[in-house]
Amino acid sequence: MKPEIIADSLVKRxxxxxxxxxxxxxxxxxxxxxxxxxxxCGKSTLIRILLGLEKPDEGRVEIHGHSPNPRMCKCIGYVPxxxxxxxxxxxxxxxxxxxxLKNENGEKALEKAHQTIKMVGLSGFENYYPHQLSGGxxxxxxxxxxxxxxxxxxxxxxxxxxxxxQTRALLQVELMNIWSRLRKTVVFVTxxxxxxxxxxxxxxxxxxxxxxxxxxxxxxxPRPRKRLSPQFISVRERIIRMLKEEVSI
Amino acid sequence: MxxxxxxxxxxxxxxxxxxxxxxxxxxxxxxRFKLLPAYALPSIEEVVAAxxxxxxxxxxxxxxxxxxxxxxxxxxxxxAVALPLGMAMGWYRTAQRFFEPLxxxxxxxxxxxxxPFALLFFVSLLQASAFIIFIGAFFPLVTNIFFGFRNVxxxxxxxxxSFGASEREILLKVAFPSALPSVLTGVKVGLGVxxxxxxxxxxxxxxxxxxxxxxxxxxxxxxxxxxxxxVIGALGLLLEFLVKLLERKLLKWKIGLVAEGI
Numbered sequence: 001m002k003p004e005i006i007a008d009s010l011v012k013r014x015x016x017x018x019x020x021x022x023x024x025x026x027x028x029x030x031x032x033x034x035x036x037x038x039x040x041c042g043k044s045t046l047i048r049i050l051l052g053l054e055k056p057d058e059g060r061v062e063i064h065g066h067s068p069n070p071r072m073c074k075c076i077g078y079v080p081x082x083x084x085x086x087x088x089x090x091x092x093x094x095x096x097x098x099x100x101l102k103n104e105n106g107e108k109a110l111e112k113a114h115q116t117i118k119m120v121g122l123s124g125f126e127n128y129y130p131h132q133l134s135g136g137x138x139x140x141x142x143x144x145x146x147x148x149x150x151x152x153x154x155x156x157x158x159x160x161x162x163x164x165x166q167t168r169a170l171l172q173v174e175l176m177n178i179w180s181r182l183r184k185t186v187v188f189v190t191x192x193x194x195x196x197x198x199x200x201x202x203x204x205x206x207x208x209x210x211x212x213x214x215x216x217x218x219x220x221x222p223r224p225r226k227r228l229s230p231q232f233i234s235v236r237e238r239i240i241r242m243l244k245e246e247v248s249i
Numbered sequence: 250m251x252x253x254x255x256x257x258x259x260x261x262x263x264x265x266x267x268x269x270x271x272x273x274x275x276x277x278x279x280x281r282f283k284l285l286p287a288y289a290l291p292s293i294e295e296v297v298a299a300x301x302x303x304x305x306x307x308x309x310x311x312x313x314x315x316x317x318x319x320x321x322x323x324x325x326x327x328x329a330v331a332l333p334l335g336m337a338m339g340w341y342r343t344a345q346r347f348f349e350p351l352x353x354x355x356x357x358x359x360x361x362x363x364x365p366f367a368l369l370f371f372v373s374l375l376q377a378s379a380f381i382i383f384i385g386a387f388f389p390l391v392t393n394i395f396f397g398f399r400n401v402x403x404x405x406x407x408x409x410x411s412f413g414a415s416e417r418e419i420l421l422k423v424a425f426p427s428a429l430p431s432v433l434t435g436v437k438v439g440l441g442v443x444x445x446x447x448x449x450x451x452x453x454x455x456x457x458x459x460x461x462x463x464x465x466x467x468x469x470x471x472x473x474x475x476x477x478x479x480v481i482g483a484l485g486l487l488l489e490f491l492v493k494l495l496e497r498k499l500l501k502w503k504i505g506l507v508a509e510g511i
Contacts, residue, residue: 051411078411084404088426088502098412100422129502149412 004029004064004153004185005050011058012045019045021210022059029152032179032186034196036239037206038246043189044081046211047157050187051078063153077146077184079156083138085130091117091141092126098149116148119178136167143175147182156188160195169227172198176223193243197236198225205239208246215242291472296479299472308461309480316447316457319375323382323450324443331390331435338391339398340424352391360384361449368453378450378457385446389438397431398424430500437492444485 003026012020019042027033037043048054050061052068061068064075077098085094095116099109117123120140130138139159146154160168172195179186190196196203197219205215217239221231273293279285280292291299303309337344360381367377401424409419451459458477465473 051407053407053410076411078408080404080408082404084402084408086405086408086423086426088429088500090502097409097422101409101412101414101418131502145408 001028003027004031005187006062007046007050007059008061009059010046010049010056010061012042012049012054013057018210020049020056021212023206023211023213024059025204025213025216027153027185027187029185030183032188032199032201033204034200034202035187035189035204035206036191036193036196036243037211038208038243039191041206041209041246042211043191043206044157047155047187047189050155051076075152077149077151077154079142079146079154079159081158081161083130083142083159085138085141085145087130090127090129091122091133091144094130094141095144095148097145102149112150113144113148116144119147119181120144121174134167135163136171139163139171140174143178147178147184152185154184154186154188156186158189158191160190160192168192168195173224175199180223193236193239194227197221197232197239198227203239205242214246288469288471291475295472296475299470300476300479303461303473303476312456312458312461312477313480315455316451316459319378319382319450319455319457320440320443320447322375322379323446324386324440326379327383327386327390327439327443328436331387331394331439332432335391335394335435336398336420336424336428338395339401339428340420345395345399352388356388356392358384360446361452364449364453374453374455377453378455381450382443382446385449386439386443389442390435393431393435393438394428397428397435400431401427430496430503433492433496433499437489437496440488440492441485444481444488447481 005027007023007025010020010023011018023042023046025033035043035046045054049056050063050068068076086097089097092113095113096109099105099112104112114123114126117126120143122137122140122144125133125137130141133141142159160171163171176199188196188199200219203217203219204213205217206212207214217235219235221229221235225232276290277293280287280290300309334348338348339345363381363384364377367380371377371380405423405427406419409423414422447457448459448462451457452463454460458481462474462477465471465477
């Protein structure tokens with residue numbers, strides 16, 4: 001199968017600080033890839049390079065055969081670390097944002113937005129402003145906003161950070177449901193190993209900064225995954241051990 | 250839930266009204282017991298009588314629209330210049346570096362100091378007084394608009410970028426709404442300062458409330474002076490109230506705007 005995203009030997013420095021040290025990986029169509037690594041290892045930088053918000057100093061990225069350029073390739077949905085909702089827009093208007101930029105207006109766009117809002121379970125909240133919503137609801141809106149334009153690829157940068165454990169587990173289950181319906185290619189950055197094992201087809205483990213790919217671990221457990229099954233725990237522990245090596249060195 | 254503009258009007262104003270009544274009672278006491286000489290502080294009764302006679306003579310109804318016209322012209326011109334300038338300075342670093350020193354030099358010059366220049370440069374008194382008001386309104390407007398566009402959250406611009414937005418679209422759909430609260434603060438402060446400049450703007454002969462204050466002074470009618478001062482104060486309060494209504498209408502999305510009182 002042809003990869004949808006190719007990251008080839010990416011190097012990124014901020015002044016003298018080497019952040020990415022020849023990071024390479026592929027992402028295949030429909031795959032759910034999680035990237036885990038110690039905090040501060042450059043995971044977010046990696047996502048920003050895929051988005052075209054940062055340029056790599058060396059190496060290259062190819063998405064559908066092109067280098068990332070939001071102007072050319074409107075096929076990416078982005079869910080940032082803080083939900084970054086537009087505070088002056090209601091839930092509905094936030095979800096419509098991407099459609100407006102694609103000049104999709106009127107009944108069809110509205111229909112699409114309502115469908116997406118329903119899918120993330122926020123029907124009835126269309127006219128609420130972000131500051132009237134809970135943290136978990138805001139995350140759902142951010143996801144809906146990214147998905148509404150029907151991108152082929154979803155880039156998610158620790159989207160469920162700063163959310164209480166219960167809500168987080170619920171959001172993970174919902175994300176799995178949505179993903180199995182839409183079959184997008186997902187690159188999901190997290191520092192939460194359980195989250196990665198619960199979600200991913202494949203987990204990419206990064207070393208501490210400067211980041212290299214330490215291991216690629218396919219997760220072949222059937223879905224929906226049981227967090228307390230012995231296989232789940234054994235994969236989780238294996239990855240946690242790898243990360244511990246990084247932190248303790 | 251945020252208060253709507255209707256709630257604001259309906260809300261009981263007991264505390265606010267007692268403040269004004271307390272002030273009036275103190276004033277009346279000082280005037281009645283002659284704690285200050287009568288030529289320095291007229292009683293409320295004398296001021297009301299002066300106000301009434303000025304209205305009956307037609308002076309008040311002549312002066313008022315002139316002052317409002319000066320305000321409207323000066324403020325509109327200031328907004329028309331400050332908006333693009335503040336936007337450019339907030340959005341482009343070079344524009345900021347170019348204009349900041351100029352603004353730094355001109356801002357400390359009080360509007361009154363511009364009067365001789367205004368009289369030389371402008372043919373009509375109308376233009377000259379509008380110019381003085383322009384000076385008063387311009388600096389609060391431009392600094393607040395600049396601040397608003399400088400502080401557009403980067404993450405929001407990046408979201409728009411990830412959807413393939415052009416720079417023009419980012420400016421229109423992200424920067425402008427994000428800067429709107431600061432723009433409105435600029436309008437509120439700028440309008441207040443502009444109104445304060447009305448007296449200065451009409452000192453040199455353009456008809457209006459400021460001009461009438463000077464006239465009353467020349468004829469030693471202190472009650473008349475205070476009457477026009479009271480009109481200026483009351484109208485200033487009304488203007489601020491109108492801007493606050495506008496703010497509430499446009500910024501109902503904003504958290505904490507209406508948390509505790511106005």
